[in-house]
Every structure is written in structure tokens, then in C-alpha cells.
Amino acid sequence: MRIILVTGLGGAGRTTVAAATALAEARAGRRTLLVSEDAEDTEGSEGAEDAGRLPGDGNLRVLRPEPAADFRREFLALQACSGTALDLLGAAPFEDAELTELPGSRPFALLRALREAAAGDHELAVVDLPPLPEALALLALPEQLRRYLHRLLPPERQAARALRPMLAQLAGVPVPAQWLYGTTARWEAELAAVQAVVEAPATTVRLVLEPGPAATRALRTARLGLALHRLSLDAVVANRLLPAGSEDPWLAGLTAEQHRHLAELRTGAGDVLHELPHLGRAPRGADDLALLAPARAGAASAPVPVPEWAVEDRREEDGVLVWHVPLPGAAKEELSLVRRGDELLLTAGPFRRNLPLPGALRRCTVTGAGLVDGDLRVRFTPDPGLWPRTP
Numbered sequence: 113m114r115i116i117l118v119t120g121l122g123g124a125g126r127t128t129v130a131a132a133t134a135l136a137e138a139r140a141g142r143r144t145l146l147v148s149e150d151a152e153d154t155e156g157s158e159g160a161e162d163a164g165r166l167p168g169d170g171n172l173r174v175l176r177p178e179p180a181a182d183f184r185r186e187f188l189a190l191q192a193c194s195g196t197a198l199d200l201l202g203a204a205p206f207e208d209a210e211l212t213e214l215p216g217s218r219p220f221a222l223l224r225a226l227r228e229a230a231a232g233d234h235e236l237a238v239v240d241l242p243p244l245p246e247a248l249a250l251l252a253l254p255e256q257l258r259r260y261l262h263r264l265l266p267p268e269r270q271a272a273r274a275l276r277p278m279l280a281q282l283a284g285v286p287v288p289a290q291w292l293y294g295t296t297a298r299w300e301a302e303l304a305a306v307q308a309v310v311e312a313p314a315t316t317v318r319l320v321l322e323p324g325p326a327a328t329r330a331l332r333t334a335r336l337g338l339a340l341h342r343l344s345l346d347a348v349v350a351n352r353l354l355p356a357g358s359e360d361p362w363l364a365g366l367t368a369e370q371h372r373h374l375a376e377l378r379t380g381a382g383d384v385l386h387e388l389p390h391l392g393r394a395p396r397g398a399d400d401l402a403l404l405a406p407a408r409a410g411a412a413s414a415p416v417p418v419p420e421w422a423v424e425d426r427r428e429e430d431g432v433l434v435w436h437v438p439l440p441g442a443a444k445e446e447l448s449l450v451r452r453g454d455e456l457l458l459t460a461g462p463f464r465r466n467l468p469l470p471g472a473l474r475r476c477t478v479t480g481a482g483l484v485d486g487d488l489r490v491r492f493t494p495d496p497g498l499w500p501r502t503p
Contacts, residue, residue, distance in 0.1 A: 114314050115226075116237070117241050119247035121320075125320055126243075128401070131148065133238050135401050135402065138170075138171035139402070142171060146173070146237075177225040186220070193294060193295050222241070223250065223253065223254065227302070244330055252341055255307055257299075259466060316343075317343050321351065323377055328380060331377060335441045336441045336461055339419070347407070352390040353370065354370055391404070419438035421435065421437050422435075423472060432491045433472065433473060433492045436487055436489055439460055439486055455467060476499075478491070
């Protein structure tokens with residue numbers, strides 16, 4: 113199933129573009145799911161557990177994440193798993209009716225909705241994500257949380273769960289309870305499922321921008337963040353374009369400035385740029401949305417391919433292996449590299465990721481790095497004590 117993740121600058125119209133894209137695909141005959149908290153004209157939508165159907169468009173269904181209900185459900189499940197420990201502490205359990213959503217619940221509800229969308233029988237899912245910085249952090253969240261779980265509660269420790277009571281008596285130290293490992297395993301499975309959806313080749317990102325001073329910078333930031341997390345860019349949508357040729361001097365000047373920024377976007381986005389007009393009013397209903405749909409997902413230009421992170425063997429020439437990490441738009445002064453164990457901690461602008469090293473590079477030491485035309489080249493020298501000896 114194809115999944116299009118729609119994000120962009122705040123106020124650029126990403127929710128409208130997501131709804132227009134989903135509606136156009138449904139009218140073209142594809143079974144389509146729109147995942148959005150803010151989608152309009154969705155009578156009958158009852159949240160994540162029972163998505164409603166958009167009236168008049170039988171191929172389009174709407175899934176509305178509900179952070180408050182999702183938080184209550186997860187909190188009560190955790191409380192039930194840890195009931196014995198809470199009883200020992202004399203804690204009074206919460207009831208559903210008295211729970212209120214805590215800050216930070218929204219991303220988890222949206223990720224769970226994304227996983228449910230991927231598990232459905234639709235041909236296409238269009239997901240309305242938060243604004244660009246929050247969306248990139250959201251898409252990186254499953255991998256980051258899995259890394260934390262593996263470090264704090266290693267999976268191999270769970271293999272000895274039958275020995276925990278004996279170990280606790282012999283060592284005289286407390287051993288984590290079974291409910292903690294069970295909860296961790298459930299979270300790990302859910303996060304792995306979401307990460308698989310985000311990283312799937314059929315999942316792409318559509319960036320919505322209104323041409324202006326911040327648009328080109330946002331495109332550069334988005335390309336860098338998407339490349340670091342190996343996500344494919346489906347399209348760049350230049351939204352709310354003003355008509356040229358106005359006789360009003362004020363409107364003509366505003367249009368000229370907007371089109372200067374549009375030219376910069378054309379240079380930066382290339383063939384994946386799609387231009388949408390300004391309707392002169394807020395969209396009203398399905399007919400207006402039909403005017404604001406980018407090229408159909410089935411007929412659009414091919415997404416920008418995700419470049420390979422290749423390891424170049426230069427041992428015969430220079431005695432090194434070179435790891436190529438494509439980072440389009442990266443600036444040398446914004447890069448930082450730290451080797452820690454079998455990972456490379458890479459900071460690129462506002463983004464940071466822990467990159468697991470390929471097997472061959474784990475037996476090497478980092479001896480240098482350079483950035484050439486958006487290609488980060490990290491040099492590794494084989495460690496004689498770890499590198500296999502040839503006969």
C-alpha cells in the first residue's frame with residue numbers, strides 16, 4: 113500500500129493539500145484513507161477505532177486520531193500490568209473518567225494511527241502530519257525510543273526471566289518485575305511496526321510550502337532531515353500562488369515577490385515541484401478541494417530516490433574504507449561526528465541520529481571525514497587487531 117506523509121511550514125495549507133490529495137485519489141477510483149485530526153466535512157467519523165466515510169465519496173474514508181482516548185487506553189493498560197506493584201505501594205488506581213490527557217500524547221496517537229492505516233485494506237493512505245520540525249521529530253521517534261529500550265532493558269536479559277527469583281535471592285538485589293519486561297516487549301513490537309511503515313519504500317513525504325522568505329530554507333532543512341533518516345521526497349507543493357498580470361500595483365508587487373521565491377523553489381525542488389493556485393478564499397467543500405490536488409499519486413513524477421549509504425573499498429589505493437552518507441543541503445560547520453562503540457553519532461544542522469556501523473566498519477577506526485557536494489565521506493582504517501588476516 114502507498115502512504116503519503118504530508119507536512120510543511122505552519123500555515124502553508126498542508127491539511128488542505130492532504131485532504132485534496134485524498135479526495136482526488138478517491139474520485140479516481142482508488143480506495144483511499146485520509147488520516148487527519150483537522151479534516152473537515154467528515155460527518156460520521158468516530159475516531160481511530162471506527163473511521164467514518166466522507167459523504168458522497170465512497171472510496172474515501174477518514175481516520176481521526178484521538179490523543180485523549182489513546183492516552184487513557186494506554187495508561188489503563190500500564191496500570192493493569194503493574195497492579196501488583198502498585199498494591200504493594202498502597203497506590204489508589206485511576207479510573208477512566210478521571211484521566212486527562214498529558215502533553216506529548218498527540219505524537220503517539222498519530223503514530224498508532226499510522227500503523228493502523230498501513231494495516232488496512234486501502235490502496236493509498238494520506239497522512240496529515242504536524243508542521244515540518246515536529247513532523248521530522250515524529251518520524252524519527254520510533255527508532256529513537258527503540259534504541260533507548262534496548263539500552264535500558266536489553267532483550268537478552270529477558271531470556272533469563274525464569275531465573276529472576278533465584279537471582280534476586282542469591283544476589284540480594286531487586287530484579288525488574290515480569291510486568292516491566294512484558295510491557296517493554298509490547299512497546300518494542302509496536303514501535304518496530306511503526307518504524308517499518310515509516311521506512312517502507314512505498315512511504316513518501318510530500319512537502320507543502322507557500323513561496324516566501326522561509327520557503328527555500330525550509331526546503332533545505334527538509335531535504336537534510338529526510339536524507340538523514342532515509343525518507344523519500346514525493347513532491348514539493350508550492351501552494352497559494354497569486355495570479356500574474358494584476359493591474360493593482362500592490363497585488364502586482366506581492367505577486368512579483370512571491371514568484372521570485374517560487375523560482376528559488378524550482379531550482380531546489382526540480383521535477384518534483386507542483387504549483388497550486390490561490391483560490392482567493394478559504395476552500396469550501398469538495399469542489400474547491402478538487403482544484404487544489406497536486407498530480408495524482410499514481411501518475412505523479414517518481415519520488416526522489418533515497419541515495420545509498422555505500423562503503424567504498426579504497427584499501428589498495430589509500431589503505432582506508434570510505435562510508436558515503438548523502439546529506440543534501442548540509443553545511444560543514446553544522447556537522448559533528450562522534451564514534452561510540454558500533455555507532456556513529458551524527459549531528460547535521462538541527463538533526464541528530466545514531467547510525468549503526470556496517471559490519472566491516474566496526475573493525476576499523478575513524479581517521480577522517482569530509483563533506484563534498486552534499487556527500488559526507490567518513491574514512492575508516494582497518495584495525496590490525498580486529499581485521500581478518502589473509503593467508
